[in-house]
Amino acid sequence: MAEIELILPKMGESVAEATITTWLKKEGDSIESEESVVEIATDKVDSEVPAPEDGIISKILVQEGEVAKVGQAIAIITTEGGASNASTQTNEPTIETTPSVAAPVANAMTTAAPVAQSNYNDSERFYSPLVKNIASKEGISVSELDNLKGSGNNGRVTKADILDYIDNKGTAPKQTTPVATAPSVPQAKVEVEKTAPAKSYSGDVEIIQMDRMRKLISDHMVKSKHTSPHVTSFVEADLTNMVLWRNKVKSEFEKREGEKITFTPLFIEAIVKAIKDFPMINISVDGDNIIRKKNINIGMAAALPSGNLIVPVIKNADRYNLVGLAKAVNDLARRARINKLTPDEIQDGTYTVTNVGSFGNVLGTPIINQPQVAIMATGAIIKKPAVIETPSGDTIGIRHMMFLSHSYDHRVVDGALGGKFVRRVADYLENFDINREI
Numbered sequence: 001m002a003e004i005e006l007i008l009p010k011m012g013e014s015v016a017e018a019t020i021t022t023w024l025k026k027e028g029d030s031i032e033s034e035e036s037v038v039e040i041a042t043d044k045v046d047s048e049v050p051a052p053e054d055g056i057i058s059k060i061l062v063q064e065g066e067v068a069k070v071g072q073a074i075a076i077i078t079t080e081g082g083a084s085n086a087s088t089q090t091n092e093p094t095i096e097t098t099p100s101v102a103a104p105v106a107n108a109m110t111t112a113a114p115v116a117q118s119n120y121n122d123s124e125r126f127y128s129p130l131v132k133n134i135a136s137k138e139g140i141s142v143s144e145l146d147n148l149k150g151s152g153n154n155g156r157v158t159k160a161d162i163l164d165y166i167d168n169k170g171t172a173p174k175q176t177t178p179v180a181t182a183p184s185v186p187q188a189k190v191e192v193e194k195t196a197p198a199k200s201y202s203g204d205v206e207i208i209q210m211d212r213m214r215k216l217i218s219d220h221m222v223k224s225k226h227t228s229p230h231v232t233s234f235v236e237a238d239l240t241n242m243v244l245w246r247n248k249v250k251s252e253f254e255k256r257e258g259e260k261i262t263f264t265p266l267f268i269e270a271i272v273k274a275i276k277d278f279p280m281i282n283i284s285v286d287g288d289n290i291i292r293k294k295n296i297n298i299g300m301a302a303a304l305p306s307g308n309l310i311v312p313v314i315k316n317a318d319r320y321n322l323v324g325l326a327k328a329v330n331d332l333a334r335r336a337r338i339n340k341l342t343p344d345e346i347q348d349g350t351y352t353v354t355n356v357g358s359f360g361n362v363l364g365t366p367i368i369n370q371p372q373v374a375i376m377a378t379g380a381i382i383k384k385p386a387v388i389e390t391p392s393g394d395t396i397g398i399r400h401m402m403f404l405s406h407s408y409d410h411r412v413v414d415g416a417l418g419g420k421f422v423r424r425v426a427d428y429l430e431n432f433d434i435n436r437e438i
Contacts, residue, residue: 001080003058005073006037009049015343017069018042019158025057031077038074041212045310045343055079065156127157134162160212213308224370228409232365233419235404237426239381241434242266243400249438256438257323265325267353267378268298270428272318275351278421282350284371285412299349299369300329302336303358310336311369313349323438356405357381363403373409376422378402402429 008018018040025037036048037057059076062068125146127135135145140162148165150157201207210218246261253261275282275296284291296318299311312332314320320328335341351372356364357380364377379402386399406422 001078004053004055004077004079006049006052006075006077008040008068008070008072008074010070015042015070015347017067018047019067020062020064020074021046023060023064024048027057027060029057031055031057040068042343045341045346046339047341047343049074051077053077053079063156065150065158067159125157131157131159131162134159134166138162138166140166160215211306211308213306213310217309220370221367224367227370228368228373229411230365230368230407231410231413231415231418232405232407233415233422234363234406235422235426237402237404237429238386238399239402239429239432240400242429242432243381245432245434245436253326253438257327259327259330261326261438262329263378263381264300264353264355265322265329266432267355267376267425267429268300268314268317268325268329269322270425271298271351271353271376272296273428274421274424276318277424278417280417281374281408281413281421283373283412284350285373285409290412293350295348295350297348297350299346299352299372300332301352301354301366301369302333304339305337310341310346311349311352312336312341312345313347315348351375353378357402363405365405366407368407368409373411373413374418374421375407376425377405377407379405 019042020038021041022039023037024039025031031037031051031054033053034050037051038049040047040049055077056079057075058078060074061076062072062074068074127145131145134140145157145162148157148161150161242263246263246266250261253259279292280290282293282296284293295316297313297315298317299313301309301311304310312335314325314328314332317325317328332341332345349369349372352366352369352375354364354366354375354377356366356377360380362382363379366375366377368375381400381402383398384401385396386401388395388397388399404422404426406418406425408418408421
């Protein structure tokens with residue numbers, strides 16, 4: 001028999017930790033290689049960790065609701081074999097805390113004694129090392145922690161819970177009052193915490209707590225507006241040739257490729273061409289430095305059944321032909337709806353497109369997906385009368401029209417560049433070859 005560690009895998013360059021949300025197996029359960037063992041959640045996406053080998057879960061090291069670092073052992077697996085394939089050390093990573101300092105009280109009647117570090121191990125509740133470390137650094141007592149309502153499994157206090165408590169605590173006033181004692185006993189000072197009054201709402205209301213993903217989206221959107229001064233340019237494009245071409249080939253395309261062809265890969269193809277014409281759209285900002293991205297990675301915003309939003313990324317989109325783009329778009333959209341995207345598939349985007357037309361909207365003003373500097377929204381394609389210019393004169397005809405909205409970071413993208421870029425995308429869409437072969 002041998003023991004190996006189940007390691008929290010690397011999930012992209014910007015992901016350093018994950019929360020254990022659900023153990024799909026319990027201690028003593030048999031597992032097969034590549035079978036999903038545990039569900040995890042990062043600030044990017046929810047995911048699953050598979051078993052590296054056949055075996056038995058002999059010990060779970062990180063409980064549900066706790067946070068683990070990338071590379072940390074989260075469980076021990078017992079396998080058949082004579083030697084261990086990996087280190088079996090299961091010690092938790094060392095967490096530095098401020099040492100407790102005991103100081104004599106010179107005059108207890110007038111001076112409060114320094115607060116010694118609380119021993120959270122005396123509590124009857126379980127707290128993860130990360131929660132105890134945060135509580136220690138913030139001077140949160142055992143009693144405060146014990147009274148904190150947890151959102152984790154079985155009411156366990158999570159990292160998010162204690163950080164929310166610290167944020168709210170900072171806005172609540174504190175009052176120091178003396179404790180009455182016998183004359184022979186020195187009087188000490190204790191802190192009495194005043195809790196903020198509960199908010200009241202007029203009328204008949206329902207209070208709905210944001211889920212984890214909605215909180216992340218909320219923070220991301222606010223951060224983007226605080227970071228980038230947004231400017232939006234609009235162009236109306238005539239997509240008649242593109243619409244007629246798609247109507248002509250969609251049945252043959254699906255029969256031949258086993259995939260439907262939507263307008264999204266056609267939009268992405270035009271955006272990629274325009275990025276090559278205007279590479280300074282494909283950048284990010286780091287202080288006073290402009291980081292020009294040589295890879296063209298297109299993010300496509302996708303609505304989830306929950307109503308939340310996720311942005312899978314087509315890496316090196318300029319290397320795909322139209323068939324490849326169509327398959328990549330359909331695959332990412334399909335797996336996004338069933339929560340099967342990997343963390344790597346939703347990061348490193350350099351430009352994003354969102355299709356507000358899928359909701360029947362004619363245009364929108366999208367918020368930049370940081371650290372990118374621009375995003376495009378495509379509106380609904382609507383038949384309307386339009387002026388058609390011909391060599392023999394202008395005529396009125398029924399055309400398939402669509403608005404393009406281009407939001408960009410005015411710190412580094414001026415109106416000329418932002419406006420020319422969206423105009424170039426519209427030009428590529430309008431000049432679509434109606435006789436194009438698939």
